[in-house]
Amino acid sequence: MSFKKINFQHLLTDIILSIVSVYLSLFLRVNLFEINYFINDVHRILPIIICARALAFIYFETYNIIWRYVSAVDAFRLGKAIATSSLVIVSATYLFQLGVVPRSLFFIDSFLLLSLLTGVRLSRRLFHEHKDAKILKKFGERTLIIGAGATGQGILKRLLADKELKLNVIGFVDDDKHKIGKNISGYRVFSSVENLENIIVNYNIKRVVIGIPHPSSAFLTRVLSITSPFGIKPLLFGTSDKGGQQQPELREIELKDLLTRAPHEIDIKSTIQMIKGRRVLVTGCGGSIGSEIVRQTLQFSPSRLIILDHSEFNLYSIDQELREFSSYHEIIVPALVDVRDKNCLKDVFDKYRPEIVIHAAAYKHVHLVESNPYSSIINNIEGTKNLLQLCEEFEVTNFVLVSSDKAVNPAGIMGATKRVCEILTSQMGFKTKRAYCSVRFGNVLGSSGSLIPLLKKQIESNQSLTITHKDITRYFMLIEEAVSLVLKAASISSPGDINVLKMGEPVRIIDIAESLIKLMGRDPQTVDIKFTGLRPGEKMFEELYISGNELNTSHPDILVMPKGDVLATDAQALNPDEWINEIISLAQQSDAKSVVKLKSFINSKYFA
Structure with a gap:
């Protein structure tokens, strides 16, 4: 133990108590007439007692504690120090014939000293607790x-x-x-x-x-x-x-504590095997899902992690966060690239040769996508197509598309574009016979621009809460768990698979709103809620499955559609590549026919 850690004021107190304990033990052991007979021998032994006690206290680190927090563990440590030093004292006394004292004196002294030392420490603790209790009671x-x-x-x-x-x-x-x-x-x-x-x-x-x-x-x-x-x-x-x-x-x-769905433990062996020592590219790395994918991927020791985003601010934010990582300069590569720009994308592929691509870049806000269909078609569909073609050219072994429950029987542009992206991914998986797959899931708590932050802002501002319908439901999952399952699903997928994450039971948005109100210390009866009606592209409820032929996997929260859930509608049976190319071409010309063509291709029962 370092002498710098010794509180010498406490050591002096213990030495004084050790001296008091010896003489008090003698007084308890013999009568008043016998004290004078033993007192001189006790005087001769006293230096040995002081040295043995002090060294034992220091050796057993009895001063490496704060007295006001003394506990039974500390009392046990004191007991060991006293027992050891007593053994030394008895041995020295009789070995060197320092004097004649009753043998029982040493036992009485040991127990008495332990009581005195723990008593002093406990008294200090009780004093501080009483003092703090008075302060807490008042303030x-x-x-x-x-x-x-x-x-x-x-x-x-x-x-x-x-x-x-x-x-x-x-x-x-x-x-x-x-x-x-x-x-x-x-x-x-x-x-x-x-x-x-x-x-x-x-x-x-x-x-x-x-x-x-x-x-x-x-x-x-x-x-x-x-x-x-x-x-x-x-x-x-x-x-x-x-x-x-x-x-x-x-x-x-927090709201996540109120989720009724209990997450299962995830076996990460296959995820580690997929990522460790390999070059990984993550698109949309600055978004809520993308940034969490980056964080979790980094834990599995990739040899290179290319983080790609078209937003300078989003890329800067995640890059600054990752700079705290010790091997940042050897592993992290920030790429300010738009997935729609195939030439720039190709330069990234050519320079860094990714082996795994996780595609999280997409326009996802339903009402914004509905108001901007052409740019959304180009970003979501053409961006995915560009990536898949480059993955094929550069022989990328794993491709993961982060999809959405809105891709199932889509009611609007956002879901329709995601469904096309799933089809493109499955087709490329079949073609290359590589592990190219999609992972489909619902809403995640805390994602940027989602419903939950908006409701919180309205509650804080004492505004009326705006909800589209009193019976509208959505699936919810924690963002960390969703990403863990995305990586797990990717590591166990076969070419063309669509993996579906079990989201538990759908939750009514009105129930989420009432829980938020309570979490923020408000009474739901005092908060006004307005129902605004479904917006274009919205459904009353979301679905995760199209065919109903899903199979279980090695993880209880992941289902798989082995053939990519690609249903042969009349439109798809004609020529998928031709249809998709025409949809993109028309969108580039801001032609309304692109939306008509998209609807016809998807052939959804919900599409207006």
Whole structure:
């Protein structure tokens, strides 16, 4: 142990207590008439006692703690130091015949000294806890912990130790009948969660902390419905990544916590095998999905990662984030390129020779695509076609198209373009016999420009929430999980496959809105909601499957359509390449016939 870490004030205190303990032990062991007989021998042994105790305390690092946070672990460490030093003292006393004292004196001294040292430390801890409790009682927010089990008790200790949180714990609620009415560490378990509302009112509660491990979404929704009328945002203990280490932190409940779908563990062996040591190109790298693909791909040690985007700002943002990566200059290549520009794309392929291409670049906002059909057709369809042709030319082994549930029976331009991209990808997979596949999924929470941020902004601004229809539903998934499944699906796909991610049950948008209102500490009854009607290109519900012939894969959340789900409509049976080329050509001329041709090609029952 470094001497710089030794608190010499604490060491001096321990030495003084060691001296007091020896003489007090002698007083307890012999009567007053015998003390004078042994006292001189104790004087001779005292230097050995002081040296042995001090060295043992230092060796066992008993000063490498903060006294105000002393625990049973620290008491055990003190016990080891005292036992070891006592053994040394006894051995030295009798080996060198330093004096004659009762043998039991050393045992009494050991136990007495342990009591004195732990007592001093515990007294300091209790002093600080009492001092902090007075401050929290005066200035802290009155806080209730839900759950009086091990997790709840751990949270209590954390809140008591960290006065910076300014949370004054009043007590617990717990559904365990055996705990109700009892005290835990001096704090009462008032009642069950069923009576949470009454407890909030009766005890003027301002904060609620959930102390239950892995609470279900149904339980969190239940708690939210009780606390939101009081403007209380329940808190959870989660973890955050700080300096590469997971650190516990107190956070508010988020929308992702309320998802009813429980994610499955993903076996990443095939993903590692696909990516490790290979050259990977990610298009649309600055978007929500693309940037997460970049982050996760980087974890699997590619030899080169080309990040491509046509938006300078988006590319700059993700590039700045990746500069913290230690091997940035050896691995990361930023490419400011538009997928519509085949010549520039070819230059990237020629220079860096990607082996895997993950295509996430697309125009995705339904109403914007509907208002700008020609540029959307060119960007989504021609951009994908350019990439696929270059992948064929440069013998790229894996191509992954990030698709959408809107590609199934599309009701508008966005979904129709995605469906064409799926067909192009499957065709190229069949042609090259390489692992070229599509991965289809629904909405992800937190994606840029999506519904959730818009609703949050409206709630914060006290505006009316705008929802198209009271019964409209959508699939939702966490962005991190969606990307993990995209990479997993790509690693187990065969040529031309369309993989479909299981999104759980569709969720009503009105339910999402009400959950958001509660999460933001508002009462849903006080927030106005306006139904604006379906916009062009929107459907009441989304679908993930066309044929219904999906097969299970090695992962429970991934289904596959082995033949790419390419159905032979009359239009497709004629000549797909010819039709697609004509659609692109007409769009380049801003000709309305491109949309007519697109509708005819897709032959969707929803397309107006």
